Amino acid sequence: MKIVTLTINPAVDKSTYVDEILPDHKLRCDAPVFEPGGGGINVSRAIKRMGGESLAYYLAGGSTGNVLCQLLDKEGLTHIPIPSIKWTRENFAVTERNTDRQYRFGMPGSEIPEEEWKYSLIKLEKTAPRPEYIVASGSLPRGVPNDYYARVATIAKNMGAKLILDTSGEALKKAAGIGVYLLKPNISELAKLAGKESLEEHEREGFAQQLVRDGMCEVMVVSMGAQGAMLVTTDQIEYVAPPEIKPKSTVGAGDSMVAGMVFTLAQGWPLCEVIKYGVAAGTATTMTPGSELCNKADIEEIYAWLKQQQIVTTR
Numbered sequence: 001m002k003i004v005t006l007t008i009n010p011a012v013d014k015s016t017y018v019d020e021i022l023p024d025h026k027l028r029c030d031a032p033v034f035e036p037g038g039g040g041i042n043v044s045r046a047i048k049r050m051g052g053e054s055l056a057y058y059l060a061g062g063s064t065g066n067v068l069c070q071l072l073d074k075e076g077l078t079h080i081p082i083p084s085i086k087w088t089r090e091n092f093a094v095t096e097r098n099t100d101r102q103y104r105f106g107m108p109g110s111e112i113p114e115e116e117w118k119y120s121l122i123k124l125e126k127t128a129p130r131p132e133y134i135v136a137s138g139s140l141p142r143g144v145p146n147d148y149y150a151r152v153a154t155i156a157k158n159m160g161a162k163l164i165l166d167t168s169g170e171a172l173k174k175a176a177g178i179g180v181y182l183l184k185p186n187i188s189e190l191a192k193l194a195g196k197e198s199l200e201e202h203e204r205e206g207f208a209q210q211l212v213r214d215g216m217c218e219v220m221v222v223s224m225g226a227q228g229a230m231l232v233t234t235d236q237i238e239y240v241a242p243p244e245i246k247p248k249s250t251v252g253a254g255d256s257m258v259a260g261m262v263f264t265l266a267q268g269w270p271l272c273e274v275i276k277y278g279v280a281a282g283t284a285t286t287m288t289p290g291s292e293l294c295n296k297a298d299i300e301e302i303y304a305w306l307k308q309q310q311i312v313t314t315r
Contacts, residue, residue: 001078002266003047003054004131004161006124006152008117009109009141010038010058012068013251015093015290021103029094035291036071037091039138039166042252044077046259046281046293052266053078055131057123059116062087082120086110089141093251093291102249111143121151130159133181133262137166137255146170153178162265165217166258168192176216183217184258190222208232221261221275223254223282231275238272240279243305247286256294257282276306 013036016029036045044056056077060068061084068088072079089109095102124134134156136149149171156163157179164182165175168189176183176193191199193216194207204222212220213234220232228241260281264274280302284294 001053001055001129002132003044003052003135003262004124004127004133005040005044005054005056005135005137006120007038007040007056007058007138008112008120008144008148009089009138010036010041010060010068011089011091011107011109012064012071013037013091013093013291015095015251017095017097017289019096020098021094021096033290033292034067034071036068036075037252037291039255039258040135041068041072042255042293043135043137043259043262044079045075046252046256046285047263048075048077049294049296050259050263050281050299051296052263054135055080055127057082057120059084059086059112059120060088061085061110064088064090080123082116082123084110084112084116086112086116091291093249095249095290100248102251104251109141112141113143117144117148121148121155124152125155125159127159131161133164133266134159134161135164135166135258135262136175137164137258139167140171147174149175150178153180164258164262166254176211177214180217182219182221182261184221184223184254184261186223186225186254204230205232205237209234209237219271221257221278223257228279229257229275229282231271233271236271238275240275240306241309242279242283243302245283245287248289249291250286251291252293253282253285256285260299273307277303280306 044054056079060081065088092105162181166184222230231238257278261278284298
């Protein structure tokens with residue numbers, strides 16, 4: 001496999017619809033939909049929908065862990081669960097049909113024993129044949145140290161693999177600069193990397209490019225929600241803005257964007273097209289309900305539209 005994904009904090013995502021959300025009322029919901037979730041898992045799922053293949057490592061425990069494995073089998077993913085004595089967490093999303101507002105409930109999950117997160121690193125290190133790309137994505141559960149992704153970065157560097165990292169907080173700060181190929185912070189995370197609470201719009205380019213020049217990563221893609229994304233290298237800054245759509249759900253959009261980028265990177269695409277395909281994949285996911293991910297037909301249609309647009313390049 002050219003691409004390996006790692007998810008230390010996976011989930012079973014449950015979603016449903018209800019006509020209206022009111023306090024102190026019994027709410028009649030639609031039959032729930034269950035889907036596998038968590039950063040790296042969603043990346044692997046989206047890659048599969050694009051027609052690609054990857055190997056997904058993830059922790060799984062308890063009855064919910066069994067459900068997660070079954071859901072991944074159903075989608076035909078190549079995956080290796082790392083056994084856990086803790087139950088895999090669940091997330092819950094409810095969409096109010098009358099308003100299209102979505103309410104998302106993210107559960108924290110159990111505290112992970114030291115031997116389990118250390119074993120996940122051993123499994124990654126022993127991957128054969130060695131992958132070209134490693135995607136480490138998602139938050140860290142309790143019990144996992146903030147330098148976990150820094151350790152992943154060291155392993156990737158020693159393996160000769162390019163690491164794509166999508167996380168936040170101290171875990172992001174500690175890993176940045178240890179041979180990371182691509183970082184995907186959002187605007188808020190970019191500010192924290194720059195040591196500030198927030199950044200004015202005119203400051204973003206300079207801070208992002210300085211971080212790249214300082215060696216935090218080779219490529220940075222700053223996600224900007226409905227505004228698209230900003231691609232930053234040592235000598236290049238480009239903006240890609242998606243078409244205006246009415247989103248049904250934003251669940252998994254960031255993961256799909258990462259999937260689109262690593263899928264095309266593995267095929268040798270140039271960065272200017274990689275970011276377009278990533279934005280197309282992320283946008284396509286917002287067109288699907290609940291926690292459902294992107295459809296390939298939607299991705300291709302949006303990507304074709306983006307190819308016709310004038311990309312803003314500032315330097």
